[in-house]
Amino acid sequence: MDVSHLLLTSVLFLLPFIAQVSAQQPGCSASENNTSVEENNLPGYNVTTINLEAGFTASIDPSSLDASYFTIEGSQLQLVKSVDYETDPVLIADVVCRDTYGQTDTFQIIVNIINLNDNTPVFKQTSLTITLPEDTKVNATIIPREDLSASDADLDMIYYELNSTVQDTTNYFAIKGINNPEIYLQKQLDYDKLNSTTLFLHARDRPVSSNEITHTATATINIIIEQADTKPPWFLPCSFIDGDTSICISSPYSGRVNISEMSKEPLTLDPGPIYAKDPDYTINEKIVYSIVGGNVDNTFSVDANTGNLTMNKAATSPDSYLLQVMAAQVNNKQKYSIVSVEIKVINKSNYAPYFEPSTYTGIVSVGAAPKSLVFQAEDPSSPLMIKAEDGDFPDKFNPNIEYYIKNSTNFVATRDGLILTNVNLLSPETVIMEAVAKDTVSLQEASTIIVVEIVFTATDKITSDKLYTAQDMGILGGILAALLLITLIFLGLMIYKHYGTTVKFLINKKFSKDFPESYENQAYNQDEHPDLSAKEQKSSENGGITELQQPSFFLSSSKEEIDGLPKTSTASTVVFDVEEKEEEENEEEEVKEDTKHEKEVKSILKTDRNEGDHGYKAVWFKTDVDPDAGEKVEVIKDNASDYDDDSDQDLQENEEEEDDKDDHHRGSGAAEVMINMSRTASQDSIIV
């Protein structure tokens, strides 16, 4: 039918002439000499009407090219079969017009076939598989356009879309454009996140938005990703950052060696032996280890292949070593990681700690508040204290020992071995638990069993043993509080008038110290007034009654007790100190002192003074002060004129000053201090 195609142009060119001819042959004519018909017509489709005058007949020239397509039925030119645009875009009907005399004439009717969308896009290959290295560059073409283009017999423009049923895949892969199916890499691959995927490339011959009939096709693309050597070694154990599995950070290793001793064995490290691996596990490059820093005097060696850390010589000083150990890939030194290894140098521990008694027994009352002391079962007025001994120390006291309860969360052990409740214990029972003493330097441990009876009567029993009940304390406190108030107002007015900011500070400090909450501010106070805090520290080491500390401005020192009151407050003070210790690690030593010599807890209220105990501060009622004794004695004065004498002196000077000229109003100063003490005592009795 190519001929007919060729003819088309010439025919179109001749069209006016032909029209003229037919006009000259009025016997036969067509309604339309140039008409259009949609492809895929039904057979018998009426193309146009042929008008015949009387005596004329029309027929299709059987020798004409497209004769087989046409017939004339009555006055209709018909298509006898379905026409496909893709094979016959134009048909020409040669109509022979014959008159009654047998004369013929011929004219043509041009039938343009209209193209319809009746074809589907076709991919060259509907399934293809490619292998892609993990380190393929972003923007690189993965499959070229030629391999992916679809064709369409209707010669339609093809629209492409890429998707995948594998989650997140389309972040990595994309096509260049809606009409350009070239697939390129959009995001750096990560084998750990995606090791293979399947893409679907959809082709359609109309845009997605079109309402017309649309034909589609799909090509399946399998992508296999090959791991590449992208990551440096990781020291193990390590943890991922924010769930991202491409970065793994290891914590330092640590170990310890004995001073002046060279270990023949590889050192045992925490959390495990030095070990790194290539996270590109399908490649698993070989790794070598080396020490790249901190190896003072070349004391240590690391085995290049195993990572085992050994000693070349003994450590001579107690300073720790901070080694930098590198793990690098053999094939590429640039792929490396560095980890730090801290080696502590410790005194050799020949003896492990041990508990003298294998079992301790304690008692505590039902309903005791959390952080209440457990008392000794055999002596319920004394707190239960466990103590491990260590033969490495002359007095068997190892200051590096810490205590903890191994298998009960209802109780805790303080670092000093006191046992405290950790929760509110609601029912009476016998609890058996294991307590451990651990030498934090040598890491040696000892354990013991503690049996604690939780009993209903404990509270009553313990409090009835005391000389004063909480109620008594409350009443006493009330009376003394009233006295304090009067005295304070009186004193305050006078002092404030003459001492300006120094006294203002002292008053502030004093009030803040009346409340346990104020301990969190201690560091701040120490920074601001180093002189004062140094004094407090010293005093509390002796007495442990830090909260009763007064600036020496108000106090003198003495040792013996003024009455029985402090005895009652002994245990209470210990409780208080223990609580406080939970917040302040650095006061542990004091508590230890307290509890060890708990009967010796000193009161600051005294009837007389003891000059033998330096650094101990207390209040006593003057009977025998010798102003020239050389002691640090401060005397509380009773009126404005006395303070006038000192008004130019700062605190430091006051501390050095000895001035007790006027003692007949001492009572007011003593009352002030006493009230502080009794408040504390009653508070603490309630806690116990």
Ligand SMILES: *[C@@H]1O[C@H](CO)[C@@H](O)[C@H](O)[C@H]1NC(C)=O
């Ligand atoms: C990838 O191509 C885009 C567009 O041409 C460009 O903006 C981008 O920077 C290229 N990315 C890389 C990694 O080459």
Ligand SMILES: *[C@@H]1O[C@H](CO)[C@@H](O)[C@H](O)[C@H]1NC(C)=O
């Ligand atoms: C590929 O990844 C899948 C899922 O992430 C995982 O189950 C499979 O083991 C991986 N295959 C290899 C060879 O790593």
Ligand SMILES: *[C@@H]1O[C@H](CO)[C@@H](O)[C@H](O)[C@H]1NC(C)=O
């Ligand atoms: C240090 O000494 C202790 C006690 O003799 C011993 O158990 C330990 O193995 C020594 N440590 C090293 C690293 O040699």
Ligand SMILES: *[C@@H]1O[C@H](CO)[C@@H](O)[C@H](O)[C@H]1NC(C)=O
């Ligand atoms: C020494 O290296 C070997 C082999 O890696 C390992 O099994 C062993 O645990 C290492 N020893 C120490 C003490 O790190």
Ligand SMILES: *[C@@H]1O[C@H](CO)[C@@H](O)[C@H](O)[C@H]1NC(C)=O
């Ligand atoms: C180690 O022992 C020496 C003397 O034996 C001692 O002076 C030093 O304080 C001890 N070091 C530690 C950390 O205990």
Ligand SMILES: *[C@@H]1O[C@H](CO)[C@@H](O)[C@H](O)[C@H]1NC(C)=O
């Ligand atoms: C704790 O351990 C000791 C011995 O190891 C055992 O007798 C006791 O029952 C345990 N206590 C609890 C509460 O598990």
